[in-house]
Amino acid sequence: MKTDPLATPVLFIDDELAMRVSVTQWLQLAGFAAQGFETPQPALDLLTPDFPGVLVTDVRMPRMDGMAVLERALERDADLPVILVTGHGDVALAVEAMRRGAYDFIEKPFEPDHLVAVIRRAAEKRRLVLENRGLRRRAAGGGGIDSKLIGTSPAIAELRRDLIDLAATSASVLIHGETGTGKELVARCLHDFGPRGAKGAFVAVNCGAIPDSMAESELFGHEPGAFTGATQRRAGKLEHSSGGTLFLDEIESMPLAIQVKLLRALQERTIERLGSNKQVPVDLRLVAATKIDLLDLSEEGRFRADLYYRLNVAELHIPPLRTRTEDIPLLFDYFTAEFATRHGREPRPLEPADIDALLAHDWPGNVRELRNLAERHVLSVGRSGVAGLLRRRTLGGEAAASPRALADQVDAFEKRVIEQALDRCKGDIKSVMDLLDIPRRTLNEKMARHGLDRTRFLPKG
Structure with missing residues (x-):
């Protein structure tokens, strides 16, 4: 029987001829590239670290039983899905096998459709595992992440490792870094080395550069007639980035009213253009960046705490x-x-x-x-x-x-003094306030102006 060369391979081991033939034929009819084996070794010989399929094995077999097959298969690849077929008296044994890494077990007699459903789930898991491996290899290889985030220091090496781990996920990421450290570059790497990089757009928005009066239209779009000068429909940045990644730089500059609307869009996965009541679905990954501590801003009522926690699913810190x-x-x-x-x-x-x-x-x-x-x-x-x-x-x-030469020198001195205080106080804002004898709002404003993030000074570990 011919099978699709792109179909998921399934290796089925059973010493009973009738069972082996019937199950193999049923799996082939279901669209799998199934092969039957009377003994385990020929099937095990086909297993490579990146074998793109599923192994199904009977438990009770002469010479090598299903538990031994499981052990040898997982030695080749610990993430390989192995499904055990058990008799009625072998259920306890199968449960033990799952503790050792088996994907699932099926008890005889079984419905063929049930077996197919279990194999389909296992095949999907295998596909995702291999896809993530491929992303990691491409990122770590020549022309990959090393050529984007350049450096041999331990800090940049750690950033590359963390970035690759996060790139394979769809989690929201909050990037911390001083002005000029490369926050947009890191955000773009999250996009390029993730699954959205090949199919979706990377859309970058500097929140600090958008006038408050234009923020809603810029991010959510508008309909004709929504405001003076709106002559035609325009998709906003959230809609434009659907299928890809939206990068919001200087997120701390976003007006509170827009933060409310952004939070709802992220929760509902829909947006409304300005001047419309129609819900437009969006599928985007959000990456935000800041040079100051958003939690401090939220405590002052200048940034919504609920949006902060929505953004801060994962963090990346770029070293100065x-x-x-x-x-x-x-x-x-x-x-x-x-x-x-x-x-x-x-x-x-x-x-x-x-x-x-x-x-x-x-x-x-x-x-x-x-x-x-x-x-x-x-x-x-x-x-x-x-x-x-x-x-x-x-x-x-x-x-x-420059007529601002003296002002520049004063600014540089002020920044250095605050940095030293943050370092001495291990990032504790109250201690810094006491040490420098300035109120919290003044300290926060100066830290924002100088691009200082207290999280950089927190104790490690």
């Missing part, structure tokens, strides 16, 4: 560049090669003084600042190098020409 100095030369080299190609220039080699200057700088703008410096290095004329560019930036040139 100054905490992973071993990655700075590698990143700078990567960016200079990129800009040299873009501008048709030869990459300029780094001198020892350049590397010292890169490592000594505290990078308040994080990776974005480093990338900008790399482009300036590629385009610069003369032999001043990186050290000279940084020196001109801080002691003359841009800084000296």
Whole structure:
């Protein structure tokens, strides 16, 4: 009998000829690529770590029983679905087998449709397991996650591992990171290395850049005539990202009224365009990013706690560049090669003084600042190098020409003092307030302005 080459393979082991033939034929009629085996070894020989099917075996067989088959099959792949077929007196044995990793058991005599239903469920589980494995391999291979999130530091290696684990899921993710650390890049990796990357759009929205009066229309869309100037229907960002990923950067800037509507959309999986009563279904994965502690904002009534808990199903923390100095030369080299190609220039080699200057700088703008410096290095004329560019930036040139030079220095000093207080107090806001003698609202506003997140200073573990 011909079977679909793409059908799920099912290996059925039973020493009784009549049972073996009838079950194999029934499974083939049900659409499976079923094969029957009188003894276990030929079936076990077909099992590879990525065998894309299901193993079904009788329990009572000479030479090697079903329990031994289960053990050997799971040695090859611990996630392989193994279904046991048992006699009436073997139920207790089958229950023990499930404790050891069997997917399910079926008691004789059984209805063929019941067997087919159990195998279908097992096959679907197997498909999902293999799909996630494939995603992980593609992400970890050449041109994968290592080429997107560059660095060898323990902090960035941990971020890559956590990201790949979360990418395979559909959970909402809240990304914490200072300005310039690459929050959108991390969000895009969650999309690209997940199942939605191949079929859905990645839609990025900076909540801080949308005027409050336009936020509802921008996110939820509108109908013609919904407001002055609305001449035609427009799909909002939530609708546009259906099937893919919606990234909301600076989520802390979203107006409270829009937070209510967003929460309902996430719960109901539907939206209403402005000026319409029609429910439009949406299927999206939400990734949000913030540079401050949303829980603190919620305690002040400036961010909805229920939305915070909806967003914060899983968290990713992006380390600031100054905490992973071993990655700075590698990143700078990567960016200079990129800009040299873009501008048709030869990459300029780094001198020892350049590397010292890169490592000594505290990078308040994080990776974005480093990338900008790399482009300036590629385009610069003369032999001043990186050290000279940084020196001109801080002691003359841009800084000296700016009337805000003193304000910039005061801001940098203020940020450093608050960072040191957060570090000393292990991220405890009340202790920081007492240490610096400032009220909570003032502290929160300053932390928001400087892109400081208290969670970065919390004790590990």
